[in-house]
Amino acid sequence: MGGSGSKVTWKHNVPSPADPSLKSVMSEPLDEVKFSDEAFWKHLGALKREPLPVPLFAKALGVHVAKHEVTDRDDGTFLVTTTIGGYYGGEVDVNFVHSYDPDTNTWMQKCDRDPGLQKVSNAVGFRLHESPRTIEMWAVNEPARNSGVEVVAGLKGSVGAAIYSLSEKEVDVDAKADQPSKDGSGKLVAQSGPLDECIKSPAQFLETAFQAVKEGKGVPGIVEFAVIEENSSGVKTKEVIDTDGNGTLKVNYMHHVFDIGSGTAASTTYKDETYTTALSAWHTKVHSGPLIIEMFNESFPVRHAGEDVVRNLAPQVEQVLAKAVEETAASG
Structure with missing residues (x-):
């Protein structure tokens, strides 16, 4: 199931099973990897409640997490606000809204800033498919x-x-x-x-x-x-x-x-x-x-499903998957 200790082999820029006109990153089939949807989404949600990670090179320049808040909303979504300090001499709030749609088995993460902290609204999607058992992910930038x-x-x-x-x-x-x-x-x-x-x-x-x-x-x-x-x-x-x-x-x-x-x-x-x-x-x-x-x-508005998406999101998904597999095995 992939080399270098990875749990998943990923294919980038392939048609989405939900809409072949759109490109996504897809895992190879994971039918032999036993995990429940509930466990996967539970651990993804826990991960997404954590503070925004600051790269080591940015920390060396004085960039740091000054404040971190998680707010659960009445509609079942939750808001994560991470205040980054030391950003060009000031502070900037980065807001993430997380939601889950059981009808499509999809987790959406919407943010008001891009990875470079510019004001560019963007969204990241994670979706579980049953047959074959696969994980789909993608990112979309809005115009700004x-x-x-x-x-x-x-x-x-x-x-x-x-x-x-x-x-x-x-x-x-x-x-x-x-x-x-x-x-x-x-x-x-x-x-x-x-x-x-x-x-x-x-x-x-x-x-x-x-x-x-x-x-x-x-x-x-x-x-x-x-x-x-x-x-x-x-x-x-x-x-x-x-x-x-x-x-x-x-x-x-x-x-x-x-x-x-x-x-x-x-x-x-x-x-x-x-x-x-x-x-x-x-x-x-x-x-x-x-x-x-x-x-x-x-x-410009662009959907991303290339190697950059794999590089940025695969470590998160593989961390979540490992915990979901462990929990599913323990409960079985």
Whole structure:
């Protein structure tokens, strides 16, 4: 039933038994593994009541669980609120709502932030099937627009790198979160202060940024980089990122498009090497008079059922399954 001590062999991006038009992660048949539905859901519920785990690399930066509350609701669902401290110098609440549907034998976990703690609503589903005995799981991201402290950090990093490339001076870029865009749309952006003393024109900044992305510069944790396709206004790249400093690798397929004439750029992350399913995009606008740079991040609605879902959810399910098997055997 799988190697390396795992209890389950998983198949990713396969048709869901409930709706073949949707992709899910499915276990290989578990008919020889004896466990009851009740025991499985009981231990999954217990696991989901625990505090949100903080990665070791984040703990080293001072990120910690400041508060943890579980609230049982009258409708049978429960709310888990974990307050994360040390997040860009402040605190952020992460809210999970858990529910179980006996008609479809499905557990749903809905959260108001993504794993990077940006405000992106998402859902994770777990479903048990009887014949054959299998476990199904998937994740879905909802559309969202962000211009908070995470985007400010990205703006400060990219603008600071461009200024250093132009002048070899390290500058602490002044920037604020959630500001009304200077384009008059009323939409919120992360926004720099005036940069005329450091950058001559919108074109100079965008040309410098374009050169940087073609060389794979300024990407934290990058261990491998390749240019897939390039033309005069854009470049497609493949980036392999060490996400935690311990060898947990993630592959980003990026398409960077620069429009010097309009003072804009967009960097879109795609699901795979086909560049067909967009996951998210960073948008940049450079204004002149004074020269001010704005950014926001856009997340697109996508269902996930790939290796990342296996990596993130399989350890939880296998932990729950082991306890469910033990309890079922003891009660039998």
